[in-house]
Structure formats: structure tokens, C-alpha cells
Amino acid sequence: MGFAIEIVANTLTWVNWVFFCVLTLLCVSKIIAPIQFSYFIRVFEFDKYLGIYSRSNSPIFNKLNCCFFGIRQAIFSIFVVILCSHFKLISTSPKFFWMFFLFFTAYWGGRFLIERLLAFAFHSEKLFQKNLFLRISLRNLMAVILFISLCILAYTPHFKTSILYIITLLYCLLQMGILGVFIYTNRSLIKSHYLYFILYLCAFEIIPLLILIKVFIEG
Numbered sequence: 001m002g003f004a005i006e007i008v009a010n011t012l013t014w015v016n017w018v019f020f021c022v023l024t025l026l027c028v029s030k031i032i033a034p035i036q037f038s039y040f041i042r043v044f045e046f047d048k049y050l051g052i053y054s055r056s057n058s059p060i061f062n063k064l065n066c067c068f069f070g071i072r073q074a075i076f077s078i079f080v081v082i083l084c085s086h087f088k089l090i091s092t093s094p095k096f097f098w099m100f101f102l103f104f105t106a107y108w109g110g111r112f113l114i115e116r117l118l119a120f121a122f123h124s125e126k127l128f129q130k131n132l133f134l135r136i137s138l139r140n141l142m143a144v145i146l147f148i149s150l151c152i153l154a155y156t157p158h159f160k161t162s163i164l165y166i167i168t169l170l171y172c173l174l175q176m177g178i179l180g181v182f183i184y185t186n187r188s189l190i191k192s193h194y195l196y197f198i199l200y201l202c203a204f205e206i207i208p209l210l211i212l213i214k215v216f217i218e219g
Helices: 002-010 013-032 034-040 043-053 063-086 094-121 125-155 160-185 187-192 194-218
Strands: none
Touching: 013 034, 013 063, 013 094, 013 125, 034 043, 034 063, 034 125, 043 125, 063 094, 063 125, 063 160, 094 125, 125 160, 160 187, 187 194
């Protein structure tokens, strides 16, 4: 018990509070959407979850996804802060956490509005809703995996560098997995419109990363 208290005390206080808020939001999401949450955490039945909740008449921004929106931004932000501070690019400060948090929030909000306008312009609202729910669900699952991994990193006194590299590799694999699932799901559409898919990747996946590097690292 004393060893656990020492680990928590040696961890940055604001990181503990972020983890506490994330855990609280997870509990809240389970309370307000118990059935959907129970399907969501069954990783090996993820297709069943998508089949039930990705229907065209189901709201994308339901109670569970609204809670996980804050969870995702917090987890991804704290991961980027820890990773960048490890390479001495920034300091491990709550200021940078909130900067990344606001950036990710603005990015996903702006991306949603642009994609919604394009879907309306090309009369593909149903396809947009289906793909958006798929991406949101996969990133929610990714956030839970990263949260567990970051807790192991924060409260394990040894091999922190090795654990951080493993988490970084895991993050890259998960991102590639999400992209792979998206491509596989829309493979027939991409095959006939591959040029638009390349433009989509550049506009929504590559350029935001370059902006992130330019503003927060080089700046």
C-alpha cells in the first residue's frame, strides 16, 4: 500500500487529475448508457456492436459517444505531451496539455463540419454517417487501450522508456488498423475514386499532423 502511494505521489499531480477525470467519464458513460457500453467493451464482438448502433436512424452523437469525445481528447493530448517531453521538445506542463486538447477538439470539430458539408453536397449522408460512426467507435476503443497503457507507464517505476516506446508503437499500429478497417469497409468505393481518397488522406490525415508539428514543436 505504501509503495502504491509513493508511486502516485511521484507522478505529476495534474496527470493524476487527468486520469481521474477520464476514469470518471468512463463510469458516467457506463451509467448513462449501460447497454451500449456493455456491447462496446466486448472487443471480440465489435461487429455486433456496429451492426446494432450504426444504423442510419441511430444518432451518432449519442450519450456514450458524447462522453468518449472528452475521453479521447484527454487521452490523445496527454500521450502527445508525454511523448514530446520525453524527447525534450516541450515540458511536461498542463499548459501544453490544454493546448493539445483545444487543438484536437478544434480539429475534429472542423473536420466534422467539412465532411458534413461535402456529404450534403454529394448526397451521401447515409455513407457519411456510417463511416463516421465506424471511425468514432474505433477511436473510442483505441482511447481505452491507450488509457490502460498510459496508466501502466505512469505508475510503473521501472522501464519507463521501454514502455513509452511500446505504447508509441501500439499507437501507430492502432492508427494503421483504423485506416485499414476504413479502407476495407469502403474498398469498392475507393477503387473507383482512388484520386479522391488520396486527397482525403492528405487533407484530413497528413496536413493536420504537419500543422501540429509546426505549431507545437517548431514554434
